[in-house]
Amino acid sequence: MILVKSLAGKPWVWSFLGALLVWLATIAFTGGYGAGGMVTAALSLAVFTVIVGVGQMFVITLGPGNVDLSLPANIGLASAVAMKVMAGSDSMIVVGLLAALACGAAIGAVNYLLIWALRIPPIIATLSASFIIQSIDISYGRGLQIKPPPGFADFTNWQILGVPVLALLTVLFTIGAAIALQRMIYGRSVLAIGQNIRAAWLAGVNVGRIRFLTYTLSGALGGIDGALLAGYFRGANVDIGNEYLLASIAVVVIGGTSVAGGKANVPGVWGAALFLVLLLTMLNTFGVSAGVRLLLTGLIIVGVITAAGGEKAVR
């Protein structure tokens, strides 16, 4: 009972609860058929949302107005960079991953440069940057699908007892992110800036450096995600990151991170990502038309967040 109570206080519980309910509804519909497969599929697909979601979470936590809208374009470009560098050869996998990481980090750094040097609001800075990145991607990748090396493709599909290895690695990564958030100077500083940037500055937080690091981190995670996506979906592609514009924001906020800044939540990102994939699974399984599918997606999201309720206001 006490456990239930203390759990109910955690904002991330609701996203997991939502995921569970949606999953139960689906297997009730299929009569239990495919229950395990669904979880496997959900885990493999949620990974990609979780990785960018964590980056977006740190950015959003920096306070109102902070958001990285360049992630989709970033993912697209990084996927092309990774595939071109790997050039279908297994020996170049690590180099390709590093190239994607560097490409993403560079994009993040440029984003912050625009925000800082030109004082452009982050939402517009990252949006503008994303247009430019798209163009670079189109002229660099020519919209062609470049295939990953077989070893890398197999790695992204590798499962142990039905659990995708990539998901396990991502769980480790998110545990690291959670520790960084709550127990490292970096995370504390992000939280402080998100609550009150001026007070953070006056409390000795190096505001400029932390914001720079955060945008760069978000960019770098987008880069890695691009490479992994290209592996899993068997090819780089300009559009490969498109859905992560909304999805990366959605998992952050559904997962219980405060959009007002200063309050973040890592487990919630996982819960929300699983919830979104399982929701798609459920609606695809029910076989409803696109219109009804979208309608139900929306209503269920609103329903879950309403059930979860908002945070209690302080004083």
Next chain:
Amino acid sequence: DTSGKKIAFSNNYAGNSWRQAMLDSYGIVTKKAVADKIVGAADIFTTADKEVPTQAAQVQNLILQGYDAIVINAASPDALNGAIKQACDAGIVVVSFDGTVTEPCAYRVVVDFKDMGKQEVEQMAKFQPKGGNLLEIRGLAGTSIDDAIHAGILEGVAAHPEFKIVGSVTGDWDQTTAQKAVATILPSLPDVVGIVDQGGDGYGAAQAFAAAGKPRPTIIMGNRQDELKWWKEQKDKDGYKTWSASIAPGVSSLAFWVAQQVLDGRKDIPHDLLVPYLAFTQDDFEAALPKIKEGGVATHEYTQEDALAAIKANIK
């Protein structure tokens, strides 16, 4: 004489291999036409993200720029009508293709998408004579092309009662989205014998089946290089059979020639020109494969003569 005429190309998206091939074909043909002094200028204008209002604004700006003709791949068949009408009223020739427009004053280079959908089931019947369950992958919801292909598929299934569509997902003509959608429905899907789709999503579906360790069904393909290559690999392995169809990106060049001909004063060109979609069968796809760029799409560019022949075929 059209040597002083300026033709603009209004495009709303450039981010996938089909659109890149479309732009390539158009570029190749028009560069030559400009060099040969057949037309004065042929400029390309691209907007982002398939946005209707942005493209409408673009058309209006092209009117202001004083172009004589606009070739357009429209983001919406109806919602651009206002802008297209304004262009016509300003005396500009408008030729649409792929994403065609319904405004009567414009020309349409049309592919019979409904027939393509129907053919998919017809072909499927050849490979799976016993019939069985089908999975349908649909395109971008709310668009006319998706609607037409889907209608054709339904018609085909009606004519072949041995088939039953047991699942339908939305793939947005995008490999990533398609693969994701198929992956989520697969665990709960009964065994299927075939997949009918809209092109560009066959490879993603194949990957999803492989990842889930499910037996490979007959997947109708969409003329992309990776799809044909996968087909060949499967064929070499165990004689796998399928069929592939899609609109050829090079239709853009045909649309260009239509515009040029209308500017040249031809009055006999019908406003609706039907051109065949590009299909590959078990017999001819291997010959086409080497000609397609790695990661690209099968295409066909129209020379002026091809175009004249195609126009002629449409004059009854």
Next chain:
Amino acid sequence: MSGAEKNFRAANVDIIRLDGAEKHFGAVRALGGVDFHVGPGECVGLVGHNGAGKSTLMHMVAGTLAPDSGKIGVHGGIEDNYSVSRAQKLGIRCVFQELSLCPNLSVAENTRINHASLSGLGWRRRAATLITAKLDEIFPDHGISAWDIVGDLSIGRRQMVEVARAFTVTQDRLDLVILDEPTSSLDAHTAGQLLAFVRRFVAAGKSCILISHVLGEVLRNADRIVVMRDGKVVVADAANAFDRDRLVTAMGGAEAHRGTMTETAKAEAGPLRVRARPARQADGKELVARAGEIIGLAGLAGHGQTDLLLAIFAAAQRIRPGIEVTAPVALVAGDRQSDGIFPQWSIAENIGIRSLARLRNGLLISPQREAELAAFWQQKIGIRTPDMNNNIFSLSGGNQQKALFARALGSDAEIVLMDDPMRGVDIGTKLEVYDLVREEARNGRTFLWYTTETEELDNCDHIYVFKNGRIVANLTRDELTEEKIIQSSFGDAA
């Protein structure tokens, strides 16, 4: 006379009467059965240590908080559904401790918020006239325009606007104005203007509740003084029955020890810590602070003192022309809402943020060390809370300020900048903090202390008086007198 009868008779004349008001916030008992009343034409002074429950009580009078139990009566009638709008109708207004203006709106627009009747054609002009007239009446040389955006005003001016707004009258009656620490951000001059106005207001038959930690203000201006302690009223008596010592004793402060002047000014020594010239300083005057010194920044509020502190703070991170800083700095914010508090965090986290690097164990921040730091300072400056892991907003205003002190003093900073840091701090705590500051200074820390309370300057070794963004006088402690400061503050700039 039975109790009930007595109540009834009193209720007939009282503007407001609370009987047995109780309020709990979770485990905290903020009020434990308080009886409180205000009669017409009297100024009631309300004093008590930080967290005694003064503001909570006032929230009940103003209708913004409902008591858990207890009765509220206004003008003799029992109020069952008492609310803000009801209070407003009955002529009760409140200037809250935490400022309640909308920073995005102009002064006139903020006035409109409190008057439902300011609507229809020409309301903007009427609102502007209303507030300007009241400002003119209370603070004759206020220099505030009705069209100024409140966010652009200094905290002192905001407080002036809010006070003036509470006294404006349109259609509703006005009988009682609650002033919860109205002078905390005002300098001595403006505070004097306000208190003079309050006396006129009361003389005209209206009533006022005055909360202040500057006991002199209460002693001089209140007719009756109510002393609170730990959520209870401990003494209530006519003002002239109190003196400073009796008040302090009643509040529960140990004794009013004043050890300030005993030390002699220390001999010139110590390495240079800060050398700073204000940006607008034309002549060669500059502020110099050495290790172990307490430097006072005086003058009227908002004449460049905070700016100089911020400039010094910024210079510690990145070199700036005209400012030399030789050691790490920390700042104690006075405007705690916008400069100090992290609202999502616990008290302990709020204290620890300046010392994260030292709280680490390897790469990770050690929760244990963080708790130790918090516990140490809770004990050292007496932060009143059952649990340092509670949210910072569960503290009363003065206790929040103590947490900010703990943040700076608990850090590794050799130089501590204090931006009028005693706003809202009770007298007992102040004395403790004075001692603490002097003790830290003896250990070599340097303090730069901007204050609007002249008494506090007694603690300083050197005082720089500011006017219009410039240093106009440099006094040693021996030269320091109230007149000197006022003279420099108002006299022509050198």
Next chain:
Amino acid sequence: MTAASLDTTAKTSAERGALARARLLRGLLPALSLALVLAAIAWLNPRAISYFGFSLMLNLAIPIALATIAQMFVIAGNELDLSIGTFVGFVGCVTATWLKDAPLIGVAILLGSIGIYALLGALIHLRNLPSIVVTLGMSFVWQGLAILVLPKPGGKAPDWLLATMSFKPPFIPFPIIAALLIGLVVHFGLMRTSYGVILRGSGGNPAALKRAGWSLLRTKIVLFALAGLFGVLSGMALIGITTSADANIGNGYTLLAIAGVILGGGEFVGGRVSPIGAVIGALTLALAASPLLTFMHIPPDWQVAANGAILIIVLAARVLISRKER
């Protein structure tokens, strides 16, 4: 950024005068950006600076301006609406179908959708929900409904709407008149009326408003209902121009509207918004995104990039001024 909330405390009246000037300058920035874009257009294509040119270049800016105003109301209350784009699309679909074929039902649906917006405001306030999630969910709802109303593109705008949107007044092009009208009406309503003060105050300091006895539930409902109203107007205006509808027609408006508000000098928190700025921001975006780009003749690969670059340049020009003001 929150930079503007970092108000350094003002001191003397001279300094406050400087602050007031800075604020004025900041208020003029959006107009300056617009002038910059117009100057570039005039230089690239003088023909565009004409009655006909403005009619063509700006008519699609009207629905953007209306959507921006809708978003501005939501932002004024410290919330964000991620569904405005798909809502505009939904309204468009209803306009091109029900409103033409069965006007009464059409009007009822549109009024009902404004009601849903108002309800969302209430829900967000009562349950203290993050608006960004609720409206994200709603963006799927509206898009789903749009597809259900109009499974494939088509429909037709009612004739009266077509006539309104193609109205050709003498001398001044219709879009300019419409933009002025929208800007001034909303400016009056939000910045000048006495209830407008309460609405903005609810974003500036909700606690203060509550202490003064105002209902925050009501302000939130009003702000969201106004957003719904202007969303409806935007969808109708859009269909009046395009003549027929498409379920995906409004999707891009969500980001455009947010960008318009910010470009117009609004801030995400604190109730600092400017209706006239928002309209100017919308016009600037509309002009920079399309005419300017079209007239520049950029190689196709880089046209999308140029779109971003123009945005950056327009905003960076403001820095020169903002820097001085610091």
